[in-house]
Amino acid sequence: MSILITGANRGIGSALAGEWQSAGKKVIQTARNSPGMEPLDVADPSSIKQFAQRLEGRPISTLVCNAGVSLDKSDELETGYAPELWAQSFAVNVTGVFLVVQALLPNLRASRDAGEAPKIAIIASQMGSQNSLAGNRFIYRASKAAAINLGRNLAVSLESEGIAVGIYHPGWVATDMGGDSADLTLEEAVPGLRKQIDALRLSETGCFKSWDGTDCQL
Numbered sequence: 001m002s003i004l005i006t007g008a009n010r011g012i013g014s015a016l017a018g019e020w021q022s023a024g025k026k027v028i029q030t031a032r033n034s035p036g037m038e039p040l041d042v043a044d045p046s047s048i049k050q051f052a053q054r055l056e057g058r059p060i061s062t063l064v065c066n067a068g069v070s071l072d073k074s075d076e077l078e079t080g081y082a083p084e085l086w087a088q089s090f091a092v093n094v095t096g097v098f099l100v101v102q103a104l105l106p107n108l109r110a111s112r113d114a115g116e117a118p119k120i121a122i123i124a125s126q127m128g129s130q131n132s133l134a135g136n137r138f139i140y141r142a143s144k145a146a147a148i149n150l151g152r153n154l155a156v157s158l159e160s161e162g163i164a165v166g167i168y169h170p171g172w173v174a175t176d177m178g179g180d181s182a183d184l185t186l187e188e189a190v191p192g193l194r195k196q197i198d199a200l201r202l203s204e205t206g207c208f209k210s211w212d213g214t215d216c217q218l
Helices: 011-022 045-054 083-113 138-161 186-199
Strands: 002-005 027-031 060-065 119-123 164-169 207-210
Touching (some): 011 027, 045 083, 060 083, 083 119, 083 138, 119 138, 138 164, 138 207, 164 186
Parallel strands (some): 002 060, 060 119, 164 207
16 A cells, blocks of 8 residues: 655655655655656646556555645735736645545545555645634635635545545644744654544544644634
8 A cells, every 4th residue: 555645855745755654654755846756746637637547556545635835925915916826826735636636536445445544634734724814825825725625525525435534734844835934843743744644534534633633723
């Protein structure tokens, strides 16, 4: 059985891959364009289709939808948030998640049929919570709110198939996306995040948890 991680070429995705590999797990690492990794552009439906064809018949026990972008860090309300940034962000952070899940459902079902308990982990953010009202970062917040909603509704649709879905806030981590002033290092946050994903069961499908196991506000 295999664990598949989108956006595994850096940051949280790369660190998660290392965690599981150190534990002896088989990990399929994907990235848009990174040597040694499976090519997958989650914003390109044709890339997703081709990727699914390459993996046809291969069981996937854990699908980690980690690929994401944050394109509005410096935008100002009066002058920023161009329409193309909205389109690009949602293509990766929301539509890409759905299309990857949709395309790899046969692989998750194959894992279930082989006696595994397949699961999907969506890396979202507490910034997408309806209770996170700090203003600014409108595109990122809206896209992560949509990702949370998507995950919770996928959980409802897939529960009868025995596929669990969890949504996770990885914390504010010092990565290229999180920046140098973040609260957590990868070494602090990622082992906990991996633990939460490993512990996901069908009985808690639809959960929205932080890297340390605390429940996040919706």
